Amino acid sequence: MTLDNLRRSCRGSVIAAGDPQFREAAHANLWNRLIPDRAPDVVVRAADEDDVVAAVTFARANGLKVVVRGGGHNWCQPTLRSGGLLIDLQDLTGFVSIDAAQRRAVIRPIVSNRDIQRALNPLGLAFPTGHCPQVKASGYFLGGGMAWNPTVWGLGAENLEAIELVTAQGALIRASQTENPDFFWAARGAGPGFFGVVTRYHLKLHALPRAIHGSTHYYRLAEAPAVGRWLGAIAREVSPSVELSQFLVQAPPA
Structure with missing residues (x-):
């Protein structure tokens, strides 16, 4: 398969190194704007699952390694390598379906933690999304999914019932x-090393809590070791629904 064949096969855009839009395609959605000195040979901004299949098939035919970018929320940007083909999933977004009665939903990979709750909460439903509201489902689930209320609901990946993916052989x-x-x-924690391209996630939902309470306490920085020992001692005694966190913050000059 040639590059022209790939362009004709895809509904989304196919951009090669040297094309005017290439730098924007390779770097546009990197959240921390720390741009490494490496870039792929080709970027495929997939419009649907068929584009992903076409991109993987092209890479296999031309001996190109493949990396996949979801939301781009990764500090060291493993989706940018020297050479190869980058499949950008940023347009595979939104809910496919919500079954409120059965507490099930199907989403595409680029839906943020915030938008998952926005869609579910008015229906009396919730899901153990991550602590950062802007992070997209793709990297969150593949990294395991450190969730809100994890000791009651489990991590994000533990609430996946199925995934749909394109394999390295180009099969959906x-x-x-x-x-x-x-x-x-393998998908439940493999992170950027997962050997497939996930295009849909099937979620198990939960009833929306009737209330969520929070409490914040401040101590002098010098007392941090004592506070940490105290939290460690009581952690096994508090309710599983309580999330304990300790942050060390240097106050700005007065």
């Missing part, structure tokens, strides 16, 4: 505990 498959289970278990 579904994976769950009973279907292609190796892909399913």
